[in-house]
Amino acid sequence: MSEAALLRAEGLHRSFQMGRGALTVLRECSLSVAAGEFVAIMGKSGCGKSTLLHVLGALDVPQRGQVWFERTPTFSTAQPRPQRSQFDDSFSGVERRMVELRRRAFGFVFQFYHLLPELNVLENVLLARMVGCSLFAWPGARAAANRDTHEILDRVGLAGRLSHRPAELSGGERQRVAIARALVHRPRVLFADEPTGNLDAETGSSILALLRGLHRDGQTIVMVTHDSGVAACADRVCELRDGAIASARV
């Protein structure tokens, strides 16, 4: 395991309660991502790739194991860990660290874009900046946030579509908005869950080109895909099998 690991997961165990039995998706899963690395995670459908990504990205909590970001644990080690409701823990600080990571350190791109339909392109992206800003700090932070938002939308090639609603965009364009939103707060790690899964080959490759460009600029990326062609543009490809990282090839 690299000394310079930015993100390190060890002994992750995640199972879901299914009626009487439990479905174990991750068991003893460990992974480490170095700063500036582009890692692709591959595996069969339903093998738990998204689940792993959620745990890494501080969206979900495993039953066992720990994730370190910059050598700091993501989850509190206090047991039992919340599985369904995180509300009770929001005051105790269990949630606070995860929320902080989501706000400042991680960016998430989902397979199904997940944009807010009521907001236009600009607002969807800007929202990610608002989240980290209190009401009173906002007037001061607003100008910088606006500039960053315009800049990132320009970079993903949507400078001319700022006032459009998600419903008025194509799939590829929506995915670009989602990427812009994930990047607008300059996250340390970008998580992408099958970013091209819903797109035709051509649009998919333009998205991939975008990710590669980001990576060249030093962005750490963890991407899930089941397409080996897509995985090929990563520095390293890990395979998730039986709930653990089975092999890694560079």
Place this chain on the structure above:
Amino acid sequence: MYRLFLTLRYLRKRQIAFFAIAAIMLCTAMVLIVMSVMGGFLDTVKQRARGLLGDIIVDNKRFGGFPLYDEFIAEISKWPEIAKATPIIYTFGLLRFPSTGATHPVSVVGVRLDEVRNVSAFGAGLYYDRMYPGTTTLADQQQPLLGRSAASGIDLPEPYRSAGAAAHRAGVQDDDATPNIVNRLLHERGHPGIPGFYAANETPDGIGPPALAGVPSPGIIIGRDIVARRQPDGRYTRWYPRGEEVALTIVPTSLSGSIDTPKKLAFRYADDSRTGIFEIDSKHSYVDFENLQGLLLWDAAERADGSGRSPGRCSQIQIKIKPGVDADALCTRLTAAYRELPNRIGVALTTTEWGLVQDIEAVTWEQSQVHVIGPVENERNLVTMLFGIISIVAIVLVMCILYMIALQKTRDIGIVKSIGGSSVGVASIFLCYGAAVGVVGGAMGAGFGYIFVRHINDFQTILTDAFGWRVWDRSVYSFDDIPSTVRPEDLARIFLVAILASTFGAVAAAWRAGTMHPVEALRHE
């Protein structure tokens, strides 16, 4: 920041929120209207119930009345807190109008007219006293008759003529009486008119000159609802001419309350009084205090057993106090002072008389009128509470609507959480949303309710003119107008409750949104 942003955005973009706002608005307006009208009603009742009463009432609630009132009044008149005090006698009687044969059971009230004017608002409710200042008296008087005069064609005898002219010059408007035929004719000729109802001096040769006619009899002031009928427009049509003779039958009662032979006496209808309380105006008549005392055998007299003179009695003393005086404390002092009075001034009283004095109690006018004010107060609270309960429907509606929005927006909640929205933050979006619905709905409702209450009498007029439908019938309620003042503290309180209630309505939605697991929310179909 995102909370406010999303709250405002959702408020604008979700049409369904308008239903919640409308519900809150209607309930706010409804409660405000009910509270204002009922509160105004209560205030008016209080003000009117006051009508005949001084600030403090000294009474022993006994049929035989109580003695030593003059001595007591002389004593307390020196107290710095007391402005004026006057004795009153209450008894029962039958009032008969010989001209129509109508008979009314009445409460007969003995007053010193010049004193009672200074103690209570009684004087302000007299009609003829206002239109002909100084002509209302409870002393012996004849009936004034209209007659021909060279100057204006028709006129009243003196002093009625000059008194009426003086009031007219002073700009006193007759807004109480329905104009009768004489006045309509006079108005056509440009004459100011002769307010009220006077009989004419009819002689075998037609109408004679203005005159004072008939046997002199003591004056009586009669409750206006006995001698007149209130019209839907709030004016009165009088049935009897001023100065007409009426027969009053009263029953003297002895010291111990036993009943003597009834007496029937002639009085002249000198004026009519209106307090605004139908119960009082349809049942009370007022005669001279000393006169009534004599008729009731309540005046000072030699005792039958020869043990000296028994002092004169009254049923009540009404006291006007100076402004800023603590009435409750004063009542306690007055009660004690009266009970010790016989010893202090060294009057020998019989056991019965002593007992009457020891039952004396001084109370404030509010305490003495609880039987009138209390029910209206309860009614106001009850109606406000009922409408408040009905308003819970609006809260439930807000609850449903917001919960529905939370369900519909499950995925969005997941998105906001995935980009860093905390549970508390996401929950507070819904709470803010509820509060915003409350602010907007409450403000609109308060505005609408305010305008409605302020113009409630105009609406009534429109309804009456358009459909002949009068919700607030003046001949029934004896209030001229529907109360139409909105108290700022009511407004503020209702507005605040609307916001709180609506925020409360958002709790379920906020709970759902807050406790939702981000990944689960994102997987939500």
